[in-house]
Amino acid sequence: MLTRPPDPRADSQLLAAIMDGDRGAFAELYRRHLPLLLVRLGRRCSSSELVDEVVQDTFVAVWRSAGRWDGRGEVAAWIWGIGIRRLVDALRRSRPPADELTEFAGVETSAEEHVLLAVQYGDVGAALASLSPELRAVVQATVLDGLTTGEAARLLGIPPGTVKTRMMRARAQLRERLA
């Protein structure tokens, strides 16, 4: 199933075929998008069982509601949107403990990575790197992951008010550094 020759169809065409009940197209979409979703969600939640479950839910949702894709933007981003929201829901159901959240601070950034960051974001990357882990997590959840304040609060296991205040502090620090 997962070792077929490459499918020439674009993601959007695959989604259209999925709406028509084409399981082959679904397998191809899964092949293309599962690895990133798995890795990306894995960076937000340390329980691999929970991530597996969320990924399953996500792709079942993609299968059942392929028609909801509005045709704008990347299919990958649409799938991510479903996935991260499912993760937030799953976390709300299954925990509180905040230690479920993976802390990814403390890894040094190499010189070449700084170059890469500069290509992608220019000074923003460097400014982001200088934030404290708590503030960075909030920026990541709201700005990069595209979550609402409430969703970010659930993902990070902190009150929504804290998300807002941290976001304000992060914004102030970033503005200062980029000024």
Place this chain on the structure above:
Amino acid sequence: MTVWHLDPEAIRRYAQGAAPPELAASAEAHLMRCATCRDAIASHVDTRRVEAIWREVVDRADAPRPSWPERILARLGVGEATARLVAATPTLRGPWLLGIAGVLALSVWAAQVDERLLRMLLVAAPLGPLAGVAVAFAGGLDPTREIGLAAPYSGLRLLLIRTAAVLGVTVPIVAAAGLALPGSHWLAAAWLLPTAGLTCAALALTARMTPVVAVGVVATAWVLVTTPTAMAGHLDLAFGVGAQIFWLAVAVGGGLWLAVTRNTVTIKLGRSA
């Protein structure tokens, strides 16, 4: 379209969770837009995990979503496979149920008008469930009959499952009709044991004839015997304590006979031609 790609080392570090947050953030932003780099991630993900998740996904994706009768049965502890068989019983399709309910509603209305019709209703009540059993096995209505006949699933078991399903649905309908009747409420329940007895008798006859014929024979005998007594006002004869005990005995006897002969008797599920 992006013209540059993440270098393999960056992809490896990101995929293994070893990339620092700023790199991860920039990698993610790029990965959302670059199919080539997304594909490169795949080699860093455990294939068995990918396959395992796929199996779950595909099973949930194209497996049938259970219909509401199946969900109710599952709630009641009926196995998933059995519930599917029940749900595929032809009688349980809307039109047949509406037909049975419609006839009963008409009878109840008629019984309000004429007291003799009330007695006839008692005669007619067991016929609803019986007709349902016949419909469940009528060749033209079960399109998969021919395939079912060549399958190893026990014919008797299928017969019992479908009969139970039909009774489970039709008996409450008839009972509701009975409660809507004027007069004493025992009448509303008086037909239950006769129905059980008649059904068991019909099932026992399936060793000799097709279910449709068996139901026809039993129903005809019932109508011929009970109509004169009911019309003469001797409801006791057909529905009194003695009669109820008789029907209970028939039901138990028929059930025992089915249980004893289940391995030796061939159930004829449909016409033999």
Place this chain on the structure above:
Amino acid sequence: MTVRVRSATKSFGRTTALDSVDLDAGHGVTGLLGPNGAGKTTLLRIIATVLAPDRGTVTLLGRDPSRPDDRTRIRERLGYLPQDAGFHRGFTVFEFIDYVAILKQMTDRRPRHDEVRRVIDLTGLASVSAKRIRALSGGMRRRVGLAQALLGNPDLLVLDEPTVGLDPEQRLRFREMISHAGEGRTVVMSSHQTEDITALCTRIAVFHRGRVRFTGTPNELTAQAAGRVWADSQRSAAALAAWRIGDGTFRNVGDPPAGAELVPPTLEDAYLLLMGEPDLEVTHS
């Protein structure tokens, strides 16, 4: 031999559908050829354990289908595509095949679903597995019928007119699938299309009016027509059947006059001769 039928006779009312028929079938594809109503379906239903003969003996997979226990064992290793395979039309492809899988006593949900997916992939139905059967074309429905017959990898596959109503391309696809299915197991199929039989079968039995007129290999049947097919510029009076072919000449089948220009026979010629009736409905290219 997986299938062994001896002197099987079956009547419906006053019609004799099968009249003392013998048939043996082992690994590979055995074809029953004959016009409609010749008794093919009756024999296939007997081999599928749906019907019991009035007289005669049947042995399937070494067992006796007239004994209930044996019959169940046979059915566990049997796949059957009936001629008029019906479907619960509200079911999706997956739901229908899943339903048949339950009838085949696969009660564990997970392995059953895996098996359903296997036959769906095998018959090229993956792209429509979630579609309702009533929305499918005739050819696709035929595939659904074949898919359910393949459930559980049966040792004996009984296919009644598997290629009927298919367009040429689907017919080729089906031939491929059936030929594949015939590897390592016994397939008994019927057809009134000589091309299907020629393409697929290692052995054939030709039926006519409830009797077997011929059993043997396709080549043996074709050889029977050697010396009885000739080309001519006109329809020959001596011919049992004659038709104009592409180059404008007539292909005559029957007893050739002296000096006729004989041509190599085909299985279809032999079939025509065997049936002995010029008005038989036979398709030819």
